[in-house]
Every structure is written in C-alpha cells, then in structure tokens.
Amino acid sequence: MSIRLKLLLSYIAMIFVPVALFVLAMMGLLIMLYSEKIGVDPPFKIESVERMKAYHARMEEQERHFSGLSYMFDYDPVLLEDRDYLRKIGDKLHAVNAVIIIEKEGQFTYVSPLVNSAVQSELLGKLGTEPKDEWSNPEFTLNDRDYSVSRESVTFQDGSAGEVYYVADITEFNGLIHFFFPIAALSLIGAVVLTNGVLTYFVSRSIIRPIKALKLAAEHIKEGDLDHPLQMKKRRDELGKLGGAFEEMRLRLKESIRVQLQVEEDRKALISSISHDLKTPITAIAGCADIMRDGIADTPEKQLKYINMIHRKAADMDRMIEELFLFSKLDLKKIPFHFLPVDLTAFLVDCTEELRLQNEAGTGDLEIAFEHPRGGPVFVMADREKLSRAIMNIVENSLKHMEKPARKLAFKLETGRTANSGGIVTVSIADxxxxxxxxxxxxxxxxxxxADEARTSERGGSGLGLAIVKQIIEEHGGRVWADSVLGAGTVISFSLQIQNYDLPGGAQ
Structure with missing residues (x-):
C-alpha cells in the first residue's frame, strides 16, 4: 500500500472511526436504557442509567395518563367538572410528578395537587399571564424546579370553551440531560483523540521506522561498512522502493569497490608476473653477453651457440610481450572482431593439417587425430584469425607440458542441441x-x-595463453572449460552456437 493511500485512509478513518465509536457508545447506552423492553440483561449497571430508566418509565406513565385524559375529556365533557373523578386523577398524577389544570372562560376551575402551594400560585400566575398562542409545550423554571407544559382546548357540557393544561415536573430529566450531554461530548472527544492518536502512531511508525533504517544504512556506508544490508523487501510503498534503490546502490557500490580492489590486485600481479617472466630471459641474455665479452666463447662454434641462445631468449621475450599486449587489448575491448560464416569442420581439418606439417618439419614425434562422428560441414559465426589463435594457444599449452616420448593430440568435433540456445558445436582438444x-x-x-607452484618459465610461456583463449571464445558467445585426470592427460573444450545448420536426423 502506498503512503499516499495510507494517509488518505487514515484521514478517512480519523473522521468515521470516532463517529462509529460514538454511535456504538450511544447504542450501548440505549440498550442499557431499554434493556428490559428488548430482553437484554446488561453485564453491569450504572446508577445514572438506572435513574434515567426510572425517569423514562415515569414519563411514559405521565404520557399514558395525559393521553387517556385527553380522550376522556373529549368523549365525556362532564368529567371536566366531576370533582371526585378529577381528585382521583390528581392523586395518580401526583405519584408521577404531574398535574392537570382546567381553565373555564379565563378562570382556573381545577388544579390537581402540587408539591407546595408556592409553586402552584406561581404556576397559575405564569399560565394566566402567558399569551395563549405562544404556548406550545414550553419549559420554564419555578423555585429551582423545571416544568414542561402542554395544553388542549376543550368544550364544557354547557358549551363554554376552556383549556386543559398538562404540567410535568422535568427537573430530574434536565439534571440527567445535563449529566449525559457532557459525558456524550467527552466520549466523542475521547474517541477522536484516541483514534487520531492510534492512527498517528501506527502511520508515523510505518514511515519513521524505515527512515531510521535508511539513516542507519547511510551512516554505515559513510563509515565504509558496505556489508550492512537494508532489510525493506517486504514493503511495497514508496519507502520500500526507495529502500530497494538504496540497497541496490549499496550492492553496486560494494561490487564497484570489489572490482577496483581486484583491478589493483591484478595490476600488482601483472607487474610481478612481468617482472618475473622477463627477468629469466634478460638474465640469460646478459649472461651470454658477459661470456662473449669476456672472451670465454673463443671459438666460432661457442659464439654461435651463445648467439642462438640470445636470439631464442629475445624471441621468448617478444612472444611474452606480444601476448601481454594482445591480452590487454582483449581485456579493454580494443580489438575488433570480424565475424563471418565459417565451416568449423574444414577449419579444424586445416588446423590439424598445418600442425602435421609443422611436426614433420620438426621432431616428428607428435601424433595428431581428428574425429567428427556425424561428418559434414558445421557453420558458425567466427573471426577466423582470432579463433585460430585460440586453438593454437590450446595446442601450445598442451605441447609445452607433454613429456612422454609419444605425444598425442586428439581433436574432436561434436554437435548437439540445448534447450535455450538451439544447436551447438563442441570442439575438444585432448592430450x-x-x-x-x-x-x-x-x-x-x-x-x-x-599450476607449477614454482612459477618458473623454464618451459616458456607467459601464463596468458589460456586466459586469451577464454576471452576470444567468450567474445564469440561461447564458453570454454577443461577436464583432466592426473597421469592420463587433459581435455580442453569450447562450444559455439551453430548457424543455419541442420544436423543429421533432424537435430540442430
């Protein structure tokens, strides 16, 4: 849920939740007031509520008496002047704090008993002085008592007009109203304050906590600690997205520093390796030069021997520098690749044939084999020069470590299919x-x-041959790997994707 929606919902809740709580509180109060009528037994009783219930019952009794009298006076006007009947009615009304007053032609002819005569005289004076058209259930106070008055026009038996006043003592009701109104107001205010406090706490907590987490993570980064993760993956709001971006920044920064440190280590290793690999041929060249300068090589045969050694060591140095230059350009993506369709079968046949010719011109102790079980051309997109360099580096690496009298190299080309990339071809070179x-x-x-822990260069090589192979094959979109068994030989393989070639049997 977004922060915007969360705040909107909290604003809506701040309005409706207090109203709902207030309504529920009032409903609870009404249930307690009318518990007997609806058949509910409240778990506890409140004195003020019990007083309100008693007063409500008395009001209902007053209303019942007033309604009955109104009907009786309309039905039988004789009762308006029946003293015995009016006395009985007055006693019943007195029990419920109510009176009736009968007025005939401007004169009060009957007043049922009141609490005291002072109130009666003041009440009659009040009724005698108030204009008739302004009386509509008015309320007034006499001697610290509150009264409610309603009137009804009647006609006596002799045809004269009059009024019947129904007066009810509402002092206790007003006291209860004055008690319950502040409670209701305080309940509403309390509901508003409680709701706003709870919502403010939870909403602010859901915002402040991730901000504190972000601040803590920023402080860790400021101190150089990039291993402190920011755990905000479960959030789906704007702060969660911010935390995700912050965590990604931390990881990228950490990776960037790791790469920089690795580059620095590689630079140190490069300087160390170059120094080590160049020191041996330079020492040999300097030694040969010293021998010739001191006249130790005093015959043409000895001089030729040391000259050849100098030439060989210089050639080794030139080859190492060339490989280092090539590797650096490959590493910096400075060498362009020109990809063209190449028949890999014919390409490997040419490579093996070239190796055979070199072997025949040299020691002649190398056995070379080429195997292609399916036969036929296999086309790939390749840079012929770079691919040839990769194969020759693999071959040179193998020949450099073979010490057996009968040396063997076996080339094998296999085709197949993968679920993701379609047809692939694998070239394996085993020694x-x-x-x-x-x-x-x-x-x-x-x-x-x-692999030689002594890290000597007695067998020649710069230590970059197979690294160059990996870079060239990866630039072709392939991969390279090795399998080896001690004492049995090593197989170095690489795979490339086939281009527009149907394998026998329908496979690609």
Missing part, C-alpha cells in the same frame, strides 16, 4: 600429458596462473 590437479583445474584460465 596425453601429465594432467592437472583437481584443485588447480578451475584456475587454469586465469591470467598469469601456472
């Missing part, structure tokens, strides 16, 4: 080298990583 330990296998595609 019969010493294999890689399980702990080192996940790290071989990292920059400057060597």
């Amino acid at each position: 019969n080298g010493p294999g890689i330990e399980r702990e080192a296998l996940p790290h071989i595609f990292e920059r400057f990583y060597r």
Whole structure:
C-alpha cells in the first residue's frame, strides 16, 4: 500500500472511526436504557442509567395518563367538572410528578395537587399571564424546579370553551440531560483523540521506522561498512522502493569497490608476473653477453651457440610481450572482431593439417587425430584469425607440458542441441600429458596462473595463453572449460552456437 493511500485512509478513518465509536457508545447506552423492553440483561449497571430508566418509565406513565385524559375529556365533557373523578386523577398524577389544570372562560376551575402551594400560585400566575398562542409545550423554571407544559382546548357540557393544561415536573430529566450531554461530548472527544492518536502512531511508525533504517544504512556506508544490508523487501510503498534503490546502490557500490580492489590486485600481479617472466630471459641474455665479452666463447662454434641462445631468449621475450599486449587489448575491448560464416569442420581439418606439417618439419614425434562422428560441414559465426589463435594457444599449452616420448593430440568435433540456445558445436582438444590437479583445474584460465607452484618459465610461456583463449571464445558467445585426470592427460573444450545448420536426423 502506498503512503499516499495510507494517509488518505487514515484521514478517512480519523473522521468515521470516532463517529462509529460514538454511535456504538450511544447504542450501548440505549440498550442499557431499554434493556428490559428488548430482553437484554446488561453485564453491569450504572446508577445514572438506572435513574434515567426510572425517569423514562415515569414519563411514559405521565404520557399514558395525559393521553387517556385527553380522550376522556373529549368523549365525556362532564368529567371536566366531576370533582371526585378529577381528585382521583390528581392523586395518580401526583405519584408521577404531574398535574392537570382546567381553565373555564379565563378562570382556573381545577388544579390537581402540587408539591407546595408556592409553586402552584406561581404556576397559575405564569399560565394566566402567558399569551395563549405562544404556548406550545414550553419549559420554564419555578423555585429551582423545571416544568414542561402542554395544553388542549376543550368544550364544557354547557358549551363554554376552556383549556386543559398538562404540567410535568422535568427537573430530574434536565439534571440527567445535563449529566449525559457532557459525558456524550467527552466520549466523542475521547474517541477522536484516541483514534487520531492510534492512527498517528501506527502511520508515523510505518514511515519513521524505515527512515531510521535508511539513516542507519547511510551512516554505515559513510563509515565504509558496505556489508550492512537494508532489510525493506517486504514493503511495497514508496519507502520500500526507495529502500530497494538504496540497497541496490549499496550492492553496486560494494561490487564497484570489489572490482577496483581486484583491478589493483591484478595490476600488482601483472607487474610481478612481468617482472618475473622477463627477468629469466634478460638474465640469460646478459649472461651470454658477459661470456662473449669476456672472451670465454673463443671459438666460432661457442659464439654461435651463445648467439642462438640470445636470439631464442629475445624471441621468448617478444612472444611474452606480444601476448601481454594482445591480452590487454582483449581485456579493454580494443580489438575488433570480424565475424563471418565459417565451416568449423574444414577449419579444424586445416588446423590439424598445418600442425602435421609443422611436426614433420620438426621432431616428428607428435601424433595428431581428428574425429567428427556425424561428418559434414558445421557453420558458425567466427573471426577466423582470432579463433585460430585460440586453438593454437590450446595446442601450445598442451605441447609445452607433454613429456612422454609419444605425444598425442586428439581433436574432436561434436554437435548437439540445448534447450535455450538451439544447436551447438563442441570442439575438444585432448592430450596425453601429465594432467592437472583437481584443485588447480578451475584456475587454469586465469591470467598469469601456472599450476607449477614454482612459477618458473623454464618451459616458456607467459601464463596468458589460456586466459586469451577464454576471452576470444567468450567474445564469440561461447564458453570454454577443461577436464583432466592426473597421469592420463587433459581435455580442453569450447562450444559455439551453430548457424543455419541442420544436423543429421533432424537435430540442430
């Protein structure tokens, strides 16, 4: 629920809830007043309510007597002058604090008993002086008593006109009204204050608590603590969205700092690795130069030997610098890739044939095999030069570590289908080298990583060959991985997505 809607509902509740509470309180009061009539036994009794009930019963009795008298006087005017009947009626009315006064042709002919004669005389004086047309159930006070008066025009038996006044003592009623009105007003005010207080507490609490949480999280970030999470996922209002954006900012900032630290570590590792890898050939070149300068190489054969060594070490340095330059440009996305449809089958045939020719021109101890179980062309979108560089780096890495007399390289091309990407082709290059330990296998595609803990470069290489392979294959939208068994060899594989190629049997 949004804060806007929450505030709107709270404003509506601040109006209707107090009214509802007040109505319920008044309904409860009415139920207590009329409990006997509706057959409800209230759980507790209030003295003022009991007095109100007694007075209400007396008012009903007054009304019953007045209604009966009005009917009797209209039906039998003789009763207006029947003293015995009027005396009996007066006694009954006296019991309920009421009187009747009969006026005939401007003269009061009968007055039922009142509490005292002083009140009677004042009341008669009041009735005698008030204009007839202004009397409509008026209320007035005499001797600290409150009275209500109603009148009815009657006709006597002899045809003369007169008035019958019904007077009721309402002092107790007014006292109860003066008691209940402040209670009702205080109840309404209390309901308003209670409702506003409760709603204000909960609404402000639902706003202030997340603001405090945001403030605490901001203070943690200010102090450099990016590991303190902001837990506001359950909120769906504007503050929840703000908290979500704040938490995302914290995570991104934390990741940014992590990346910066990683870049700094990589920079340090780069400097260390370059220094280490360049030191060995430079030391060798300097040693050969010293030998030749000191005249130790005193024959043409020795001089040629050291010259060849200098040339070889310089070539190693040139290759390392070239790979470092290539890796840096790949890492910074500075090398453009030109993707064209490439028949991977023919491409691998050319690669293996080139390796065979190089092997025949060299030691001739490498056995090369190529396997494509399904046969036929397999087209992928690739940069031929970059893909060739990736395959050659894998081959060089394998040849560098194979020490067996009979070295073997097996190329294998397999096609298949995945649920998400459709047809894929997998190229595997297996060797019969010493294999890689399980702990080192996940790290071989990292920059400057060597499984050899001594980190020597006796076998050559910059430690960037497989890292370059990973970058090139990922730029092609594929992935690369390795499997190895100690003593049995290593298989390095990569997969690419097939383009517009139907596999035999209908698969892609």
